[in-house]
Amino acid sequence: MPAEGLRIRTRLDYLANRARRLNLGSVIERAKEVSEQFGKPVPFVVADMFWQAAFHQVGFQDYCDYDFAILTKAERKTYMTHPLSNQLSQRYDHPDYRHLFQDKVAFDRTFSDFLDREWMVVEADNADEVEALTKRLGTIITKEPVGQAGTGVHRYHAADVEDWAAFHRGFFERGELLIEEVIVQHEALAAVCPGTVNTTRITTFFDGEKTHVLAMAQKFGRGEVSDQMTFGGFYTMLDPDTGHSKGAGYDSHAHVHEVHPDSKFVIADFQLPMIDEVIAYIDQVARVVPQVQYVGWDIVVTPTGPVLVEGNWGAGVYENKPSVTGIRTGNRPRYQKAIGF
Template sequence: MSSQGFRLGPRLRYLAWRVRRIDLGSVVDRAREAARDHDKWTPAVAVDMLWSAGFRQVGFQDYVDYDFAILNKAERATYMTHPVSNEISQKYDHPDFRHIFQDKVEFDRRFSDLLRRDWMIVEAGNADAVRAFTESHGTIVTKEPVGQAGTGVHRYHAAEITDWTEFHTGLLARGELLIEEVIRQHADLAAVCPGTVNTTRVTAFFDGRKTHILAMAQKFGRGAVSDQMTFGGFYTMLDERGHAVGPGYDSHGHVHEKHPDSGFVIGDFQLPMIDEVIAFVDEVARVVPQVQYVGWDIVVTPDGPVLVEGNWGAGVYENKPSVTGIRTGHKPRYRAAIGF
C-alpha cells in the first residue's frame, strides 16, 4: 500500500498482527468452501488465499465473499477489501472524534436533528418517563451504547409489558440505555420485508469540500429487530441510481433471488428518493468533518431519508461475481475520491 499512498509502517504492523493471530483451521475451512463453490483444488486455493492476504491485503473472508478464486489479477485489483478499508479509516477518521460514532448515545446527541425520530436515555429514577415514551409509541427499540453488527439492539411492545418498574430496572441492568422510536419505512422497502426496518449502507468520503459516495448496499432483514447477517439478513449492491445490480447474498453462502418471506425479486428493487438520499448523505457527512470516511446506515421513510447510525470503521460491501455476473468492484471509485 505504500505505493498507493499509505505508509509502509502501519501496513507491516497490521500484517504482523494478522500473522500472530492467524487461525489456520479457519483458513482451511474457507479454502474448502471456495474450492467447493468454484470447483477448484483446495490446497491451491489455500495457498492463493494466504498469498493474497500477505501481499495483496485481501482478508480471508473477502477472498470467499467476492469469489477471488475465479477472478484474474486485473479483476481482483478492482475490489475494495477490509484491510485496505481499515487503513483508510485509520488515516482519515481522526481518533479524537471516533467516540462520537462508537457510542450510540453520543451519536444520537450529535446527530439528533438528522435522526428525525424521538429518542431518550434510560436513567435511574425515570421509569415513568420510559413508560410514557413506550406507551406513546407502542413499540420501541432499545440499544446498548456500544455494539456492532446489530448486537445490543432489542425491540419491545408496550402491550406486552406488565410491570413497568421491573422493565425499567431490567433495561438499566442490561445496559439498554438508549430508547428510540421505531422508524416507519417507505412502502417500497416494506414491500420487501415489512417486519424489519431495512437500512441502506452508503459508504462515503468527505474531502473537506465534497462528499463522494463510494458504494451503496441495500440490506434486507427477515423480520427481526435488525437486518444484520447475525439476524438472518442479507444485502444487494445498488448502482449509482439506487437500483439493485442482482440477487441478494450474505457471508454464509446464502443467495436470494427472491426474499425468502415476501417473495420480492431482489434484482427488481429500486431505492426510492435516490436524489434525496444523495443530498442527505452529503448533509450528514458535514456534521463531524474530522471523521471523513464513514459507512452511513440510513432508512428512506415516506417523508425522506433518516439517519440510523454512522460507522467510522466503514467495513466493505462489494459485488459477488458468481451471483451478479459483475466481475469488478468499487476500488477505482475509492481511489478517485481519496487519492491513494
C-alpha cells in the same frame, strides 16, 4: 495519495494482528468451500489466499465473499477489501472524534437533527418518562451504547410489559441505555421485508469540500429487530448513481437470495426510492463531523425522506459477488478517484 501512502506501519500492525488471531483450520475450511464451488484444488486455494493476504491486502473472508478464485489479476485489483478499508479508517478518521460514532448515545446527540424520531437516554430517575414514552409509542427500540453488527439492539412492546419498575430496572441490568422510536420505512422497502427496518449502507469520503459516495448497498432483514447477517439478513449492491439493485442478494455464509425468502420479492427488481434526496441528505450528514472523513452510514428511506440510523467510522466493505451478479469488477476505482490512494 499513492498506494505506499497507506502507512506501512498500519499495514504491518494489521497483518501482525491477523497473524496472532489466525485460525488455520478456519482458513482450510473456507478453502474447501471455494474448491467445491469453483473446482480449484484445495492446496492452490490455500496458497492463493495466503498470497493475497500477505501481498495484496485481501482478507480471507474477502477472498471467499468476492469470488477471488475466479477473478483475473486485473479484476482483483478493482475490489475493495477489509484490510484496505481499515487503513483508510485509521488514516482519515481522527481518533479524537471516533467516540461520536462508537457510542450510540453520543451519536444521537451529535446527529439529532438527522434522526427525525423520538429518543431518550435511560437514567436512574426517569422510570415514569420511560413508561410514558413506551406506552405512547407502543413499540420501542433499545440499544446498548457500544455494539456492532446489530448486537445490543432490542425491540419491546408496551402490551407485553406487566411491571414497569422492573422494565425500567432491566435496562440498567442489561446496559440498554438508549431508547428510540421505531422508524416507519417507505413502502418500497416494506414490500421486501415489512417486519424489519431495512437500512441502506452508504460509504462516503468527505474531502473537506465534497462528499464522495463510494459504494451503496441495500440490506434486507428477515423480520427480526435488525437486518444484519447475525439476524439472518443479507444485502444487494446498489448502483450509486441510480439506486437500482445490481442483482440477487447474498451474505457471508454462502446464502444467495434471488427472491426474499419470506415476501418472495425479486431482489434484482429493487429500486431505492428518493435516490436524489438520499444523495443530497448524505452530503449534509457527512459534513457534521468533518474530522471523520471515511464513514459507512446506515440510513432508512421513509415516506417523507431519508433518516439516519448510525454511522460507522470503521466503514467495512460491501462489494459485488461475481458468481451471483455476473459483475466481475468492484468499487475500488471509485475509492481511488475520490481519495487518491
